[in-house]
Amino acid sequence: MAKPFLGLAATLTVLLSVSLGACGDSSESTADNGKKTVLTTFTVIADMASEVAGDRVNVASITKPGSEIHGYEPTPSDLKRAADADLILENGLGLERWFEQFIDRSGAPKATLTDGIDAIPIAGDSEYAGKPNPHAWMSTKNAEIYVENIYKALAKLDPAGEPEFRANADAYKKELRAVGEEVLADVKDLPENQRALVTCEGAFSYVARDLGLTEKYLWPVNAEQEGTPQQIAATVQFVRDRKVPGVFCESTVSPEAMKQVAKEAGSTFAGTLYVDSLSKADGPVPTYLELLRRDAQTIAAGLGAGGQS
Numbered sequence: 001m002a003k004p005f006l007g008l009a010a011t012l013t014v015l016l017s018v019s020l021g022a023c024g025d026s027s028e029s030t031a032d033n034g035k036k037t038v039l040t041t042f043t044v045i046a047d048m049a050s051e052v053a054g055d056r057v058n059v060a061s062i063t064k065p066g067s068e069i070h071g072y073e074p075t076p077s078d079l080k081r082a083a084d085a086d087l088i089l090e091n092g093l094g095l096e097r098w099f100e101q102f103i104d105r106s107g108a109p110k111a112t113l114t115d116g117i118d119a120i121p122i123a124g125d126s127e128y129a130g131k132p133n134p135h136a137w138m139s140t141k142n143a144e145i146y147v148e149n150i151y152k153a154l155a156k157l158d159p160a161g162e163p164e165f166r167a168n169a170d171a172y173k174k175e176l177r178a179v180g181e182e183v184l185a186d187v188k189d190l191p192e193n194q195r196a197l198v199t200c201e202g203a204f205s206y207v208a209r210d211l212g213l214t215e216k217y218l219w220p221v222n223a224e225q226e227g228t229p230q231q232i233a234a235t236v237q238f239v240r241d242r243k244v245p246g247v248f249c250e251s252t253v254s255p256e257a258m259k260q261v262a263k264e265a266g267s268t269f270a271g272t273l274y275v276d277s278l279s280k281a282d283g284p285v286p287t288y289l290e291l292l293r294r295d296a297q298t299i300a301a302g303l304g305a306g307g308q309s
Helices: 008-019 043-053 076-084 097-106 140-157 159-187 205-211 229-242 256-265 288-304
Strands: 036-040 057-061 087-090 110-112 196-201 214-219 246-250 268-273
Touching: 036 043, 036 076, 036 140, 043 057, 043 087, 043 140, 043 159, 043 288, 076 097, 087 140, 110 140, 140 159, 140 205, 159 205, 159 288, 196 205, 196 229, 196 256, 196 288, 205 214, 205 288, 214 229, 214 256, 229 256, 246 256, 246 288, 256 268, 268 288
Parallel strands: 036 057, 036 087, 087 110, 196 214, 196 246, 246 268
Antiparallel strands: none
16 A cells, blocks of 8 residues: 555566566575465465465465565566466555556466455545555454455365365364454453554554454554654544553554654553564564464553553
8 A cells, every 4th residue: 555656667667577587586486396386465465375275385475574565666586486476366455556567467367365355444534544454364354254265266276276275274264263262352351441552554453343442543554654743643642541551563664653652642662563574484473373363462461561661
């Protein structure tokens, strides 16, 4: 949902012409093992797809762990990988606007994983107001729809693997339901005035809905990463009025504006939440399920028992 880059079409055209004769870095290329190759636009859906695909399909993410996906700029090696892919999985709902023309030029079929999801519109009076909030994967209920769409795309790509994909998808859905119950249990005992989720980006609408929390954020989309004086003042007032004990920011942006909110409102900066990207394997959120668990635990601790200074 980032603002379009000037000259994006021309830039991608040049990159494509360069990439056609280039070889991607070995660290960015999927294994040449005779299996189909599925490329995803970011790490969260790559992890979901890997769970459904099992060992039958190579799955890789265009963006790397820790990347900010809203304003990502494709590289020549990205274009080469897309040209070689058998299938591309995207989130949709306007999240990967940087990728639209890129996908069109890749020649690979694509599947949009938010098909069938009832999107929450972005609130407020910014240029994004009324547009669908793209962070639908942050709800485990929505994640089951993602998984079903992944299953359908993989079964179409590799019909012989359909029984395996079906079994994997069903097993993963059970895990999602279990984690959804865990997440709800983490916050169920919060007092009413503490049932508010204050973040930098408006990426938690689905989480707030599922957990019964009131959402407040500095900016709607991470195309705006500093916070205007008006945004900061309005958020400070909200935190003061509600006596919110802890506020948060996402891992892919600077928390300084939110730390200013906490200081001025007499609250606490209660920690980092993960949304758009997983960590590396040895990091705090190497899988989507761990991302959900850690966020819920961080929110519960920040709202119920204070946070991190």
